[in-house]
Amino acid sequence: MYVSKMAGIGMTSQRARNRLVEKIRSMGITNEKILEVMRVTPRHYFLEEALASRAYDNTALPIGYGQTISQPYIVASMTQILCESGPMGRVLEIGSGCGYQTAVLAAFSEKVFAVERIQALVKRLRANLYELKVPNVKVKHSDGFNGWSEHAPFDAILVAAAPVGIPEKLLEQLAVGGRLVLPVGTGRSQELRLIKKSGTGFKEHVMDEVSFVPLLDGIE
Numbered sequence: 001m002y003v004s005k006m007a008g009i010g011m012t013s014q015r016a017r018n019r020l021v022e023k024i025r026s027m028g029i030t031n032e033k034i035l036e037v038m039r040v041t042p043r044h045y046f047l048e049e050a051l052a053s054r055a056y057d058n059t060a061l062p063i064g065y066g067q068t069i070s071q072p073y074i075v076a077s078m079t080q081i082l083c084e085s086g087p088m089g090r091v092l093e094i095g096s097g098c099g100y101q102t103a104v105l106a107a108f109s110e111k112v113f114a115v116e117r118i119q120a121l122v123k124r125l126r127a128n129l130y131e132l133k134v135p136n137v138k139v140k141h142s143d144g145f146n147g148w149s150e151h152a153p154f155d156a157i158l159v160a161a162a163p164v165g166i167p168e169k170l171l172e173q174l175a176v177g178g179r180l181v182l183p184v185g186t187g188r189s190q191e192l193r194l195i196k197k198s199g200t201g202f203k204e205h206v207m208d209e210v211s212f213v214p215l216l217d218g219i220e
């Protein structure tokens with residue numbers, strides 16, 4: 001596991017991460033394993049140097065191409081929703097960006113299938129995961145509206161950008177017992193929804209109000 005590779009990380013960023021973990025704990029993240037993974041995952045690796053000093057603020061930050069690294073609390077919250085609602089064997093992540101959420105998910109899954117539509121971010125995502133020695137992730141440059149049918153069905157699907165409605169193919173690619181967590185809607189804020197697939201159909205729950213960039217068609 002990549003955690004052992006982080007022994008050399010400076011105390012300053014370790015203290016900043018500890019503070020961040022206490023912040024997200026106070027906001028309702030109760031899963032100790034998630035808090036521990038957030039404590040050791042170096043978010044500053046995923047950012048440009050000029051932004052690294054803000055890496056442990058609980059905010060989204062720009063990663064270029066009009067996109068953002070997700071807010072740490074939201075990363076923890078979506079991970080907690082998935083981890084506490086069923087198995088995490090095969091996980092599909094749509095909108096992997098710089099790979100921070102991917103690295104967190106990888107600590108809980110047998111395999112993460114990461115899909116990103118912007119080629120330059122795919123390159124960065126691959127480099128970041130390689131550098132941090134996260135072994136159990138497969139990355140694809142593709143339009144996440146299609147999911148990743150060759151590796152379906154998935155136990156869990158996380159979407160980090162907001163579609164107007166729930167993409168049909170993602171529902172199709174869920175295993176029975178599988179869960180999909182995603183923001184849905186247009187405008188500045190959207191609904192974070194959890195959809196569970198059973199043998200007889202789907203059940204939907206609204207979990208939170210969130211603010212994501214839109215899920216866009218096609219690749220670039």
Ligand code: SAH
Pocket residue numbers: 063067068069070094095096097098099100101115116117118121142143144145160161213214215216217218
């Ligand atoms: N969770 C990531 C990025 C969040 S930003 C991180 O923390 O770094 C949302 C990401 O979704 C962006 O990188 C954007 O390019 C990507 N995206 C938007 N529409 C997409 C689509 N249809 N398929 C795949 N990725 C998409």
